[in-house]
Amino acid sequence: MSNSVHVYDARADHATVTAESPLAYSYQRSGMPAPGEASGEKSRAVIGERAFLGHLILRGGAIVLDEALREVLGIGLPGRPNSLTVDADGQRSVQWLSPDEWLLIVPGDETFGLETRLRAHLGEAHVAIVDVSAGQTLIELSGEAAHEVLMKSTVYDVDPHAFTVGTGVTTLFAKTNVILRRPDESRWELIVRRSFADYVYRWLLDAGEEYGIGVARESRHESQ
Amino acid sequence: MFHIYCPYCEELREEEEFHPKGQAHIARPEEPDACNDEEWGDYLFFRDNPRGIHHEMWLHAVGCRKFFNITRNTVSYEILETYKMGEQPTITAEHLAREEKTAREEKTDSAQVAEGGQQTVGASDAAVASIKGAQA
Numbered sequence: 355m356s357n358s359v360h361v362y363d364a365r366a367d368h369a370t371v372t373a374e375s376p377l378a379y380s381y382q383r384s385g386m387p388a389p390g391e392a393s394g395e396k397s398r399a400v401i402g403e404r405a406f407l408g409h410l411i412l413r414g415g416a417i418v419l420d421e422a423l424r425e426v427l428g429i430g431l432p433g434r435p436n437s438l439t440v441d442a443d444g445q446r447s448v449q450w451l452s453p454d455e456w457l458l459i460v461p462g463d464e465t466f467g468l469e470t471r472l473r474a475h476l477g478e479a480h481v482a483i484v485d486v487s488a489g490q491t492l493i494e495l496s497g498e499a500a501h502e503v504l505m506k507s508t509v510y511d512v513d514p515h516a517f518t519v520g521t522g523v524t525t526l527f528a529k530t531n532v533i534l535r536r537p538d539e540s541r542w543e544l545i546v547r548r549s550f551a552d553y554v555y556r557w558l559l560d561a562g563e564e565y566g567i568g569v570a571r572e573s574r575h576e577s578q
Numbered sequence: 579m580f581h582i583y584c585p586y587c588e589e590l591r592e593e594e595e596f597h598p599k600g601q602a603h604i605a606r607p608e609e610p611d612a613c614n615d616e617e618w619g620d621y622l623f624f625r626d627n628p629r630g631i632h633h634e635m636w637l638h639a640v641g642c643r644k645f646f647n648i649t650r651n652t653v654s655y656e657i658l659e660t661y662k663m664g665e666q667p668t669i670t671a672e673h674l675a676r677e678e679k680t681a682r683e684e685k686t687d688s689a690q691v692a693e694g695g696q697q698t699v700g701a702s703d704a705a706v707a708s709i710k711g712a713q714a
């Protein structure tokens with residue numbers, strides 16, 4: 355079966371085109387208010403994009419995928435619905451999306467190697483692995499009022515006491531949907547579709563205005 | 579705010595995340611080629627429209643994106659239970675009708691059970707309420 359699956363490295367070395375984040379256009383068009391700049395005071399909410407991560411969708415039986423993932427990556431599938439497992443250094447995570455579907459996020463340059471090793475380990479098992487890295491991006495939201503920005507935006511209960519660290523859900527956000535998760539005490543992560551990234555970004559800027567929202571400047575370009 | 583329990587997410591979620599998908603437990607004919615037009619037409623196009631208990635498929639569209647079943651009272655709109663695909667309902671119209679009958683026999687001094695006036699196999703609201711109470 356694995357022979358008939360066409361697997362290729364989406365970040366092959368020979369690619370000479372500079373990758374742009376799905377938000378590249380938005381940063382130019384809607385601006386990037388620096389944290390603390392707008393009001394002259396400290397921003398109570400801060401946006402930061404983590405572009406170019408590797409996003410893999412795993413589908414199949416929990417037992418076989420869990421075993422393969424433990425072997426290859428050293429972390430297992432989260433056992434409960436709506437939960438998230440993060441590895442020791444916080445760079446790799448697996449999230450429950452549905453009873454037979456998980457989202458695996460790793461540093462971008464690990465994606466192809468990981469997919470290859472997972473496929474090798476899974477052999478003929480009835481599973482699917484899809485690299486969706488190019489289809490979505492990850493937006494971080496931090497700051498003391500981050501959950502208040504979320505409360506204005508989603509129907510899900512994002513009270514920090516209810517939405518504990520290690521929770522991750524797919525839910526409505528403004529007029530679109532996002533994958534919303536909380537990897538640690540200080541950060542929330544929104545995984546948005548590429549085509550909705552601009553909308554979500556502008557929504558966050560607008561919703562966060564009263565908290566003096568700012569955008570942390572991170573590496574926005576990836577030379578390949 | 580109106581919440582529906584998703585049996586896969588194992589929690590109550592906002593109604594906006596769901597879509598109704600019509601009558602549940604419709605079995606595809608074992609041998610489609612052997613069906614006459616009426617049987618095949620029934621299977622494809624004709625659906626029940628009961629007053630009272632109805633079993634429906636719903637989709638957790640913005641969520642786990644799984645289909646599941648809901649037992650719902652079409653008179654009160656009350657959701658009586660949700661259960662996974664492949665499972666059978668624990669609350670049915672027949673079940674409620676039976677409960678109601680038993681209740682009626684027990685309470686011989688009449689007028690205890692209100693007539694629901696439900697046309698099909700549905701049970702009265704009173705019986706529904708008593709089942710709900712018994713489950714809680």
Ligand SMILES: [Zn+2]
Nearest residue numbers: 584587638642
């Ligand atoms: Zn669900």
